[in-house]
Amino acid sequence: AAKAPAATSTPAPAPGTSARPKRKPFFIVSSDVVGLEVRSKGKYSQTLGTLSGLIIDSSSGQTLYAMIDRGGFLGLDQYKVVVPFQLVDFTGQWDAPMLAMSAFKLEHAPRMTDEAAEDLLQNPDWRRSVAAYFGVALAEPSKATASHAPKAADKSDATSDKTAPSKASNAETAAERGKEIAQTQCGACHTFNKGGGTRVGPNLYGVYGTKIAGKPGFSFSAALKKHTGVWDKADLDDWLKSPSTFAPGTYMT
Known part of the structure; x- marks a missing residue:
């Protein structure tokens, strides 16, 4: 009787490699993906929001961020967060963007409004805070964009001016700079502004010297309510440097 052919087996993949075939690259058209539902990865996948836009460096053409709209029923209490674009995974399907993070993580991500978008994107400190929050490399503008930045003043120009600025003018300049940073x-x-409304956080007019977590009309976290003092310079410095260290569990990022 003829012998049956010897059984053959598929070689096991080498350690550290995947048995799945590599997916072919594909192209994404922005007009097709804007408006798509963004979901979390994993067994218990859930809706995280809606992809509402892409932020592109006009000089390099690189897509830096994805904007994701989140909010309540019928758009009530809707807000927008930004996520570094390299974290958005289309998993081989252009119509299925996913993120490897929880809804809680995204809820506390850096937020953006359409009105403040330009100022925020031009601010390296803000971009640095986004990168730090998501644990990715800082998205820097291209060299072409950076080349348009104003050059530092020549030291000889500064030393040649015999009229030193007064303390009053220095204080005024510092105050204006502080105002600019806060707004940005x-x-x-x-x-x-005095009497200004509540956004994601409370109105900050006259907050110095007032009770911590005591601003009327805003629901503060239980973590911040544990502080019973008033906002002084030391507490404000600690709070702004690291909200999560000052009040672990706070909503502030």
Whole structure:
């Protein structure tokens, strides 16, 4: 009787490699993906929001961020977060963007409004905070974009001016700079004018010297309510340097 052919087996993949065939690269058209539902990865996948836009460096053409709209029923309490684009995974399907993070992580991600978008994107400190929050490399603008930045003043120009600025003018300049930084980095979530409304966070007019977590009309986290003092310079410095260290469990990022 003829012998049956010897059984053959598929060689096991080498350690550290996947048995899955590599997916072919494909192209994504922005107009097709804007408006798609973004979901979390994993067994218990859930809806995270809606992909509402892509932020592109005009000089390099590189897509830097994805904007994701989140919010309540019928758009009530809707807000926008930004996510580094390299974290968005289309898993081989252009119509199925996914993120390897929880809804809680995305809820506390850096936020953006359409009105503040330009100022925030031009601010390296804000871009650095986004990178740090998501644990990715900082998305730097291209060299072509950076080349348009104003050059540092020549030291000889500064020393040649015999008229030193007064302390008053220095203080005024520092105050204006502080106002600019606050509006740029915090304006997406806070208002600063007297009687200003609540956004993601409370109005900050006259907050210095007031009770911590005591601003009327805003629901503060239990973590921040544990602090019973008033906002002084030391506490404000600690709070702004690291909210999660000052009040572990706070909503502030």
